[in-house]
Structure formats: C-alpha cells, structure tokens
Ligand SMILES: Nc1ncnc2c1ncn2[C@@H]1O[C@H](COP(=O)(O)OP(=O)(O)O)[C@@H](O)[C@H]1O
C-alpha cells in the first residue's frame with residue numbers, strides 16, 4: 001500500500017537526521033537525571049511520619065480546605081476543596097497514609113513531567129516534517145509522482161504521531177524498568193481520587209498509564225496545531241514558537257480564563273486535561289468527559305482540515 | 319511522426335495581474351531531445367511547473383500520453399520523470415537511500431533497478447555517501463537517476479546544464495542523447511544557454527516573455543525551402559553579380575571582401591551555379607554559411623537576450 005510506503009519513507013528520513021538522535025539523547029538524559037535526583041532524595045520507611053502525625057496533618061489540611069470551600073468564588077476551586085477533604089477523610093478512616101517510601105510508582109509519576117519535553121520534540125518534528133521539504137526544495141520531487149498530496153500529508157502526520165508514541169513508550173517502559181530496579185515496589189499504596197466527594201481507589205500502574213495518556217492529549221492537539229501552522233505558513237519557527245508557548249502556558253491561561261467566564265469550556269486547554277475527569281472532577285461545572293472528547297475531536301478535525309486544504313490547493317513555486 | 323507524448327495546447331498562466339505564459343502550444347515526440355529555450359524569466363520553469371502539476375494551468379490544456387494533467391493527474395504524471403530547477407535531493411541521505419525513497423513511491427522499482435540506475439549515471443562508487451558531499455554534477459546525475467527510476471515516457475529537465483563545467487555538460491549531453499535513442503523516451507530540456515543546446519537537441523522551441531517565438535528542427539537550415547546565406551568565390555565578382563541580377567532580379571545579393579553573398583534556397587543555388595558556369599564565370603567554391611542556434615535565436619527575438 002502506497003500510504004505505508006510513504007510512512008516508511010518519512011520514518012527513514014526522520015531517523016537519518018542528527019536532530020532526531022539529539023532529541024532521543026536528551027530524553028534519555030532526562031530519564032536518567034530524574035532517577036539520579038530521586039535516588040539521592042529517597043524517602044525511607046524510617047523517614048515516614050507516624051500514624052498520629054499524618055492523621056493530625058490531614059486534619060489540619062482539612063480545616064484549611066473547609067475554609068477554601070466556603071470562600072471559593074468559582075466552581076473548580078470549591079469542588080477541588082470538597083474532594084480533597086473527602087480523600088483526607090478516607091485516608092484517616094481506612095488508615096491509608098499519604099506518605100510512602102520512594103518506589104517505582106513515585107518515580108514514574110515524576111517522569112510525567114518529561115511528557116512536556118516529549119511535547120516539545122513532537123511539536124518540532126510536526127512543524128518541520130512539511131516545512132523542511134519546502135525549505136530544501138525536495139517537496140517538488142515528492143509531489144511530481146503518483147502519490148496524491150493528501151497521501152503525502154497524511155503520511156507525514158501519521159509519522160509524527162508514531163514518533164510521539166515511540167517517545168512516550170520509551171519513557172513509560174524505561175521509567176518502569178529503571179524504577180523497579182532502583183526503587184522497587186516496597187511501600188507502595190493505592191491511588192485515591194475523588195469526584196463530587198466520592199472517593200475511588202485505583203491500582204497504581206493503571207492510574208499511571210492513564211496519566212501518561214491523558215498528559216499526551218495536549219501534546220497531540222498542539223502537534224496537530226503546529227502541523228497546521230507550518231503547512232499554512234511553511235515556517236517551522238512560527239509553528240514551533242507558538243505551539244511550545246501554548247504547551248507551557250496554555251492550561252494556566254485557560255485556568256485563569258475559566259475564573260471569569262464559562263465560555264472557557266470551549267477553549268482547547270479547558271479540555272486537554274482529561275485526567276481531571278478521573279481525579280478531581282471537571283474544571284467548569286457541567287463539563288463531562290464526553291463533552292471534552294467531542295471538543296477535542298472538533299479541534300483536531302479543524303486543524304487537520306486546514307492543513308490538508310492548504311497543502312492541496314497551494315501552488316508550489318520554489 | 320508518431321503521436322506526441324507531451325502536448326501543450328494554448329496554455330496560459332496568470333499570477334495576479336501578471337500574464338506569465340501566453341497561448342503556449344508545442345508537441346514533444348518519443349525518442350527526441352526537445353530543447354525548450356529562452357532567456358531568464360521567459361517562463362520556462364513556470365511552464366515546466368504546469369506540466370508536472372506543481373502549479374495550476376490558468377487556461378489551456380496539457381496532455382501527457384493522452385491524459386490531461388489537470389483532469390487525470392495520476393495517469394498523466396506516471397509518464398513523467400522530472401527535475402524542476404535544482405536537483406534537490408535529501409542531503410542527509412545517501413545516494414542509494416535517496417533512490418530507495420523515490421523508488422518506494424512507484425510500483426515495481428526493485429533493488430536491481432536502483433543499482434542499474436546508479437551504474438548508468440556513474441555514481442555506483444559513491445552510492446553509500448551522503449548527498450550533502452556531492453558536487454553539483456553528481457547531484458544532477460543522481461537527479462536524473464531518480465527521475466528515470468519508474469521508466470517514464472518523458473524526461474523533463476529544467477536547466478540541467480546550469481553550473482556544470484564543459485566536461486560535465488558534454489557528459490550530460492552524451493548520456494541524454496543515448497537515453498533518448500536507446501530507450502526511445504522523449505526528453506524535454508530547458509536552457510537559457512543556447513550554445514550548449516545545439517548539439518544536444520533534435521528540435522527546439524524558443525519562448526520569450528511567455529510567448530512562443532518559434533519551433534523548429536536544429537537542422538532546419540538544410541531544408542530545401544528555407545533561404546540561407548551562401549558565399550560564392552568566383553574569378554570576377556562584379557560580372558557574376560550582374561549576370562545573376564539580369565536573370566534573377568529579385569534575389570538578395572551583395573559583394574563582401576571580393577566574395578559574393580547570396581541568400582537563397584538550396585534549389586535556387588543549384589540553378590545559379592549552372593547559369594554562372596554557362597556564362598563563362600569560373601566558380602572556385604560555394605559555401606553555405608552555418609547559422610548557430612544562438613544567431614537564429616537572436617534573429618527570432620530581435621536581439622533581446624534576457
Ligand atoms: N510565483 C510567482 N509569482 C509571480 N511571478 C512569478 C512567479 N513565478 C515566476 N514569476 C514570473 O514569471 C516569469 C517567468 O519566470 P520563470 O518561469 O522562472 O522563467 P525562466 O524559468 O524561463 O527563467 C518571471 O518574470 C517571473 O518573475
């Protein structure tokens with residue numbers, strides 16, 4: 001099938017470029033670095049506070065959440081405070097300490113931070129995979145063949161996604177391996193979350209998998225956006241700068257926006273954090289997982305629609 | 319001649335208010351090397367971009383092996399192998415990987431085909447080196463190899479001799495002539511340097527400011543019905559001139575450096591020779607002045623080059 005061969009081509013080009021190996025190297029370095037830092041700052045069982053101490057700590061924390069709940073001026077702050085109290089109470093009742101020894105799960109949890117880094121890399125690849133062909137002039141040789149422009153663009157988008165999945169898989173699997181060797185499984189507990197004051201227990205590995213995937217949603221969306229910008233403007237720089245900026249400040253900005261208007265719920269970043277639906281409940285009252293997924297799909301379709309439209313219509317005059 | 323493999327019919331291209339190509343029509347036939355000539359900015363690259371579908375045709379039609387490039391792109395483009403402007407290959411891939419890449423985009427291109435093409439363009443010994451290290455001539459040759467991978471019926475090369483040294487140009491010329499003859503494919507080469515095209519092309523079209531100035535055979539001056547300049551060396555130029563003018567009063571005739579210059583067709587020259595001899599003039603020699611492509615080009619474009 002032609003599309004598969006085109007993807008094979010894109011993959012070959014990607015892995016014959018130095019920049020790809022630089023990215024992989026930095027990611028590996030990141031994984032090693034967090035391991036080293038955590039290794040020298042481990043919480044041993046002897047460091048853990050006594051039952052009495054942590055229960056008292058939780059009671060104090062609950063008082064402050066209570067206050068937040070009463071003074072809260074928006075939905076999310078209030079529901080967050082309610083849920084945290086529920087979790088704390090659940091811990092006190094069921095004797096589940098919030099403190100644990102450093103173990104493979106705490107290490108993997110830290111490495112979710114690396115998804116931001118993966119985001120930057122995937123955005124760079126997504127921005128350059130089309131623009132680079134225009135800059136180098138190779139787009140002409142690519143287009144004057146029987147593959148349609150749609151197939152060529154599709155192969156490039158799919159390759160970018162595959163690259164993202166590869167980086168994610170490397171991070172997840174390597175973190176698990178390094179984590180289990182260095183920190184082991186001792187002292188691990190369940191994962192607790194609460195929605196509407198209702199507490200749920202989940203297995204750690206399951207929840208981590210969920211977190212990794214949920215954190216990747218914004219990467220996916222921003223990659224599609226970067227892909228669109230670079231296809232329309234044929235400029236890697238604009239696409240990378242804009243998308244990376246949004247990757248870092250997008251959700252914060254949306255969070256602030258959500259304080260003032262419910263319309264924020266239609267913005268991209270109000271919906272990228274799907275993890276909320278499993279942990280603390282929605283950002284804005286009335287939002288559901290289905291709603292967010294639908295909004296994300298609409299954004300994704302728009303980004304891809306404009307990419308394909310411009311790529312197909314444009315005259316190539318380089 | 320057989321059916322044309324490429325046919326342009328009243329092709330126009332407008333970009334904004336600029337009318338870049340005006341009613342351009344010409345045909346290219348299998349087995350010939352067709353020169354597409356014109357000064358810089360005449361619209362050669364724009365025309366080639368339209369032929370390969372990189373840019374839309376404003377009006378008119380381009381037919382490749384019976385398929386319209388705008389209506390039946392896939393069918394039409396399968397017949398074309400092309401390099402538009404510079405041979406831009408992937409600098410970070412080796413020569414072989416570049417060919418593997420483009421080979422994957424067509425059906426039935428095997429490892430052996432790739433090896434064969436590398437050998438044909440004399441790049442076998444550097445096939446595993448990165449293209450970034452190649453000279454322009456090597457890139458040009460690799461470009462031709464990639465364009466020929468899928469055995470197209472027409473090869474389109476935009477200024478392939480640009481930046482090549484005389485030896486490189488000669489090598490390219492020999493290779494293209496060989497390919498046209500042996501594989502029977504048509505080759506369209508554009509150029510603004512006419513002297514390089516003379517020995518390469520069978521026929522040529524000249525465009526200027528987007529308009530076709532003329533299409534002809536490189537050897538057209540040998541055709542019987544075209545008047546060419548002939549130089550007569552005789553024992554008495556004045557007498558010879560008078561004799562000719564008395565019998566043929568309409569002909570263009572001049573005396574230059576004690577030689578007679580006559581513009582006439584092959585047939586007319588024949589009768590002149592017989593007539594002069596019969597009148598007692600002694601003819602030492604008659605030479606047909608060969609006009610270079612460049613001179614004909616200047617004539618056709620009224621001396622305006624670029
Ligand atoms: N994208 C474009 N927009 C506007 N004008 C263009 C464009 N491309 C080419 N031209 C103009 O069209 C004319 C023909 O250019 P071109 O086809 O590159 O000529 P050639 O290849 O014969 O040197 C030039 O005058 C050029 O300025």
Ligand SMILES: [Mg+2]
Nearest residue numbers: 362363476477
């Ligand atoms: Mg040109």
